[in-house]
Amino acid sequence: MTVTVAVTVTVAVTVAVSDKMIKSCRLTKSTLSPLLGQMAGMVAGGEVWELIVKPWKDTRSLAANRKMWACLGDIAKQVQWPVNGHIKLISADDWKDILSASLRQEGRIAQGIDGGFVMLGQRTSKMKAQEMCDLIEVIYAFGASRDVKWSESIPPEYEEFARHAT
Numbered sequence: 348m349t350v351t352v353a354v355t356v357t358v359a360v361t362v363a364v365s366d367k368m369i370k371s372c373r374l375t376k377s378t379l380s381p382l383l384g385q386m387a388g389m390v391a392g393g394e395v396w397e398l399i400v401k402p403w404k405d406t407r408s409l410a411a412n413r414k415m416w417a418c419l420g421d422i423a424k425q426v427q428w429p430v431n432g433h434i435k436l437i438s439a440d441d442w443k444d445i446l447s448a449s450l451r452q453e454g455r456i457a458q459g460i461d462g463g464f465v466m467l468g469q470r471t472s473k474m475k476a477q478e479m480c481d482l483i484e485v486i487y488a489f490g491a492s493r494d495v496k497w498s499e500s501i502p503p504e505y506e507e508f509a510r511h512a513t
Contacts, residue, residue: 408479
């Protein structure tokens with residue numbers, strides 16, 4: 348039997364047995380033949396397997412994560428914000444929660460264990476690449492509107508935004 352497969356997009360492939368995922372990988376032209384060989388060996392024993400194929404969505408890169416934290420650190424050192432009725436500097440973690448919540452234009456608030464409220468942001472570790480880009484753009488726009496001096500170089504389009512924001 349001959350199987351012909353044309354792959355034009357990158358997809359994620361998950362192989363599962365009895366609702367337990369055992370292998371998940373990125374399927375590209377270069378990984379297709381080895382994966383088909385592995386799958387042939389798996390089904391040769393007569394066991395039934397489930398194969399799930401879905402579009403691959405890249406998650407944020409480590410470089411984007413480093414950029415985000417560098418920018419958040421710059422904001423944390425330079426921008427004061429109202430917290431509990433007082434204007435003060437807050438941590439990069441606090442800024443991540445504030446700015447990531449602004450991405451979806453929604454605020455989620457949970458009741459604290461001992462009273463009070465906790466604002467819930469998004470988990471950046473679970474963000475897709477485009478979401479992380481959007482967050483970094485929000486961070487740059489916010490920092491530019493508050494004259495933040497960046498410790499890393501900033502793309503020219505954000506400097507232009509800063510001139511028009513004032």
